[in-house]
Amino acid sequence: MTRPKRIEIVEVGPRDGLQNEVQHLSPSERITLIEQLSDAGLVQIEAGAFVSTRWVPQMAGSDEILTALNNRPDLRLPVLVPNLKGYNNARAAGAKEIAVFGAATETFSQKNINCSVAASLDRFAEVCQHAISDGIYIRGYISCVLGCPYEGKVNPAQVASMAQRLIDMGCSEVSLGDTIGIGTADNARILVEHCAELIGIDRISVHFHDTYGQALANILACIDLGVSTVDTAVGGLGGCPYAKGSAGNVATEDVVYLLNGLGIETGINLDKLVEITKNLSQRLNHPPASRVARAKLATLP
Numbered sequence: 433m434t435r436p437k438r439i440e441i442v443e444v445g446p447r448d449g450l451q452n453e454v455q456h457l458s459p460s461e462r463i464t465l466i467e468q469l470s471d472a473g474l475v476q477i478e479a480g481a482f483v484s485t486r487w488v489p490q491m492a493g494s495d496e497i498l499t500a501l502n503n504r505p506d507l508r509l510p511v512l513v514p515n516l517k518g519y520n521n522a523r524a525a526g527a528k529e530i531a532v533f534g535a536a537t538e539t540f541s542q543k544n545i546n547c548s549v550a551a552s553l554d555r556f557a558e559v560c561q562h563a564i565s566d567g568i569y570i571r572g573y574i575s576c577v578l579g580c581p582y583e584g585k586v587n588p589a590q591v592a593s594m595a596q597r598l599i600d601m602g603c604s605e606v607s608l609g610d611t612i613g614i615g616t617a618d619n620a621r622i623l624v625e626h627c628a629e630l631i632g633i634d635r636i637s638v639h640f641h642d643t644y645g646q647a648l649a650n651i652l653a654c655i656d657l658g659v660s661t662v663d664t665a666v667g668g669l670g671g672c673p674y675a676k677g678s679a680g681n682v683a684t685e686d687v688v689y690l691l692n693g694l695g696i697e698t699g700i701n702l703d704k705l706v707e708i709t710k711n712l713s714q715r716l717n718h719p720p721a722s723r724v725a726r727a728k729l730a731t732l733p
């Protein structure tokens with residue numbers, strides 16, 4: 433067992449969380465949310481997406497968010513970029529970190545970014561060339577790594593070879609997305625082992641959605657293999673517009689509670705997170721998915 437002493441949390445709530453909400457938060461509300469998350473100790477916060485607002489209107493104004501937070505060199509604020517147009521827009525707003533996002537299956541790739549897996553990799557390679565020469569940090573996502581809503585089972589060797597392609601084109605890390613939250617601990621472990629063999633454990637992040645309530649078990653299985661970066665969303669916000677029925681991301685609070693219990697450092701203040709979740713759930717008009725937030729809020733007067 434090579435459980436890390438510290439885990440880096442990548443907070444994806446302001447992007448992956450809010451992209452699926454019925455209530456659209458304005459750019460200024462999202463800026464405030466990012467500032468609050470930073471105050472709770474989060475350093476890596478996915479700030480938005482430079483995608484078509486016709487496809488994902490919730491992410492409109494991502495440029496305003498980056499522009500407003502350009503004076504925060506203490507924060508790492510990656511943004512999603514699907515193609516060169518998105519990259520140029522992100523750079524114009526001052527992006528210093530980007531994430532390209534592909535899928536393990538053809539159908540999901542078509543539904544999500546309207547192109548084949550091969551075409552998406554060509555686009556990402558083009559984006560990466562520019563990003564490398566601009567000195568921009570690049571994260572690569574792969575969606576549907578443990579199952580696809582359209583194609584079912586996914587071969588871990590295929591995911592590993594896509595992860596390798598992303599690293600070869602210049603991504604510094606690859607986030608393995610269980611977009612529909614269908615994975616279980618052994619599948620997650622097998623997938624990470626396949627990927628680690630090709631790209632090394634240090635370049636792997638894990639990104640679980642909690643549809644079947646397996647996210648924490650999966651995270652534990654992966655960190656016991658040495659994975660030290662975990663994506664989470666405050667309150668358990670999220671879902672994916674192109675994966676119907678998939679639940680939100682694993683909640684940041686739930687993961688921090690797990691890691692606190694294991695004595696693993698995160699630098700994150702749980703009570704501040706719960707307070708953020710309380711306010712967000714009022715604003716978004718639904719109770720938090722986070723079990724920890726619900727438990728803690730139930731004890732408040």
Ligand code: HMG
Pocket residue numbers: 448451481482483484485487488512514515517518519533544545546573574575576608609610611612639671672673
């Ligand atoms: P398209 O329609 O194929 O693009 O969309 P196109 O090249 O044919 O252009 C059509 C129009 O879109 C043109 O405008 C372009 O300029 C414009 P028009 O001439 O008609 O006025 N366009 C853009 N506008 C803004 N930003 C851009 C851009 N590119 C073209 N970057 C596209 C292709 C990728 C843009 C579209 O499919 C899209 O925006 N998809 C959204 C994908 C998305 O954000 N999905 C959710 C995030 S992924 C996810 O959640 C999974 C993840 O979290 C991991 C996990 O959970 O497992 C990462």
Ligand code: MG
Pocket residue numbers: 448609611639641670672681
């Ligand atoms: Mg996600």
